[in-house]
Amino acid sequence: RKEVEQDPGPFNVPEGATVAFNCTYSNSASQSFFWYRQDCRKEPKLLMSVYSSGNEDGRFTAQLNRASQYISLLIRDSKLSDSATYLCVVNQSGNKLTFGGGTRVLVKP
Amino acid sequence: EAGVTQFPSHSVIEKGQTVTLRCDPISGHDNLYWYRRVMGKEIKFLLHFVKESKQDESGMPNNRFLAERTGGTYSTLKVQPAELEDSGVYFCASSQPQTGVQDTQYFGPGTRLTVL
Numbered sequence: 001r002k003e004v005e006q007d008p009g010p011f012n013v014p015e016g017a018t019v020a021f022n023c024t025y026s027n028s029a030s031q032s033f034f035w036y037r038q039d040c041r042k043e044p045k046l047l048m049s050v051y052s053s054g055n056e057d058g059r060f061t062a063q064l065n066r067a068s069q070y071i072s073l074l075i076r077d078s079k080l081s082d083s084a085t086y087l088c089v090v091n092q093s094g095n096k097l098t099f100g101g102g103t104r105v106l107v108k109p
Numbered sequence: 110e111a112g113v114t115q116f117p118s119h120s121v122i123e124k125g126q127t128v129t130l131r132c133d134p135i136s137g138h139d140n141l142y143w144y145r146r147v148m149g150k151e152i153k154f155l156l157h158f159v160k161e162s163k164q165d166e167s168g169m170p171n172n173r174f175l176a177e178r179t180g181g182t183y184s185t186l187k188v189q190p191a192e193l194e195d196s197g198v199y200f201c202a203s204s205q206p207q208t209g210v211q212d213t214q215y216f217g218p219g220t221r222l223t224v225l
Contacts, residue, residue: 046213094165095142095212096168099144
């Protein structure tokens with residue numbers, strides 16, 4: 001079983017719509033959680049950290065469910081520029097990040 | 110402020126040859142990390158430096174890989190001899206420790222290594 005699992009997609013989303021997807025993690029002792037965004041052939045870039053109480057950054061909302069060991073990301077009012085691969089990232093210990101395989105999102109006009 | 114830089118951006122070598130990848134972290138960042146993504150797989154951790162010391166090298170695949178960070182500034186990752194399965198994208202990241210919160214790792218653009 002992978003340490004961090006994501007639906008690879010793609011999620012085809014009409015512009016302006018809302019899309020949400022999850023990831024699950026296997027290590028219950030995981031300490032911190034992130035969503036990174038990766039454009040084609042580019043480096044991962046931090047989108048947002050995920051806090052236990054849930055947090056929002058503009059059109060993006062992240063939730064953490066420790067009991068069920070999953071993290072979610074919701075994107076409202078999708079823009080064409082939101083098309084990317086979204087990486088679920090978990091810090092299990094120290095500063096060693098564990099990545100999911102990514103969820104691909106395609107926003108279409 | 111300059112971000113993490115990596116050199117070269119691409120490298121194509123033959124099996125058995127040696128390749129050295131370089132990473133320059135964000136100025137002042139004590140933490141430096143190497144990760145890699147091989148074809149069809151997720152990005153995986155290789156190792157973590159704090160200044161010039163190896164903090165965690167649990168992800169290094171085997172002894173053909175040697176990472177150094179002399180002087181605690183830039184880092185090199187040498188693969189010798191390279192094998193076909195070493196092909197992939199090698200990312201470097203850096204961060205600066207913060208009190209009470211998880212520090213953010215900033216990634217470089219990666220080096221795409223192809224071993225023929």
